[in-house]
Amino acid sequence: MLIIKDLHAEIDGKEILKGINLELKAGEVHAIMGPNGSGKSTLASVISGRDLVKVTKGKVIYKGNNLLDMSPEARSHAGIFLGFQYPIEIPGVSIINFMKTALNEHRKARGEDAISPSDFLKLMREKKALVEIDSSLVNRSVNEGFSGGEKKRNEIFQMAMLEPELAILDETDSGLDIDALRTVANGVNKLKTPKNATIVITHYQRLLDYIIPDRVHVLYKGRIVKSSGRELAMELEEKGYDWIKKELAND
């Protein structure tokens, strides 16, 4: 589904990603871990098409297409979704209006008619229940004045509405209380099908108790320095990153 080859990328002339290689198949869940500032969010930005990040070398192929040629909206229509580490506030735009517009743009891209108001309300109700988001939130402006946890729940709600094929969840677990973490993880699991794939960026092994990863990667200084099964997450939780840094120094 997704193939990343020797990806180099920079922000303001500073190289952040220094040769990433990653392959993800439909039905898989991959976790990306790594110290602060190692480039995890930058990688997510490249995949979702943020032009702040400049790709200088390498390829990103999604379902056989060159992803780097596509606009962010085209990537979204093609099934890519990014759950933001820091969701953005948009004053004056209600979640309802936001989601209706987004959904209809997706339908337009597929050559379908706009959704009927009653179907839209039904869909909203269903997805709200799935992520247990408070009804009063969806009438408010997008993320404006939301608590940290509410913002993250709202990301998963949007994901549920748009039903992506490839979801990248950038630290969706941080800021969530234990119950919310379970709810959000359940939401993600319920949305899982053999046809879609998920990249979970996290600092904590706890999320991976709920969302079981097929692979765990460690991103360090712009490179994937270690990839293994889910036991790697537990090892990291226990020992931190120092042993990996040492291993690298010894190499």
Next chain:
Amino acid sequence: MTEVLTYKDNKLDFEDMFRKSEKTNGHVASFLRSFREEAAGSFIKSGLPGQNTTKYKYLDLDGLFSREYYYRFQQEIVHFDINHVFKCDIPNMNTKMQILLNGFYYGGQDSLVELQGGVKCGSMLQAAREMPDIFEKYYSKAVGKANDGLVDMNTALWRDGYFIYVPKNGSPGESLQVVNLVLSERNLFLQPRNMIILEEGAELNLVVCDHALSRKLSLSNSVSEIFVGANAKFDYTVLQNDHNSASQINYNFIDQGRDSRVEGNIISLHGGLIRNNHIVKLSGRGAENYLGGLNLTDGDQYIDNYVFVDHAVPDCYSEQFFKGVLDDKARGVFNGRILVQQDAQKTQAYQKNNNILLTDHARMNSNPQLEIYADDVKCTHGATVGQIDEEAMFYLRSRGIPENEARMMMMYGFAEEIIKKIKIDSLRERIEDFIARRLRGEMTRCENCSLLDR
């Protein structure tokens, strides 16, 4: 009677105009004469406010007045029924509509209209004749010593305008609407003078639509005095939607009594040049004033809002929230000044001006100021001038919303913070619709208004 407003030797020939005006002014209430003479005297001394003053730093009034305009001393005879060609079509808006045509009350200067609750409205000139006691009690009291040449000019030369009177504890039961139409085959200079009086405990909702439809140049210098008595409530929405060839300078002097509440929203959708002066005096304890403003400008348009709020007594609240979206080579100015006088303890005053510039050529000058002489107050002010938020743009696009649509949504959201305050539902919906179309670059005037644009 029509005279040409002349500008020669780098100066407006005001004296000549005033002399001619006085010759035909004999029939107007005699007590007004001393006001006119005094104002004329001040104008002759001061002339037009220059760009060396902070108040008019960005606006070249001499440039504006040096064009040729005609000034009418009397209502022009029109050969069509305005009510046939103009009908405000906002659905379900139950309002009593009054029209000012080129600054003169249209449809009967001979007597005021009496509405429910003892409310009277009609021509300013007629009010001076018909209700001299009330008129004299209030006239020019909110203006006071304005120290402003344009206000003096209006006082010296005005010929008509609209008048609304709401007696003690009265209310007309429905909203009133005033439509300011400018429609002329010649370049026009207008000077309406308006007065709105709410006695103690009175209530009034007013919608004012400024529609200068004329393709010819027009310049309006209007002064409104608004008196809001103790416990009275005044809610007004101003919709400014003028032709590019129109310039308008408005002065709203608001004087508020104890525990009164005024809420105003000024929506400037279109206009060649608009300068609004909002001059508020909170003179009774517990008075509250909210003022919201939104302007959407493009092309070569110029929109300038000047706000002065005088907290003269304790326990008052004031809030000004102005927003602007500037496209192309549009220019905007926000000049806000809050004065908290020494005795005005427990004042709460908030002022905010946020702007989005859509191009590198658009310009915004924002200058909020606080002047505080009391010590126990809560005051904040701030201004931002920025571009469309790139992070928000990416957020929307990452959900599949194309760039143009995303920009629209954000600008609309930006505007919505002001629009949502408008209380008349049908009016708010119409304005929302205007704004959506305005932001899409489509025609924005009311269809029926545009009928007049011939």
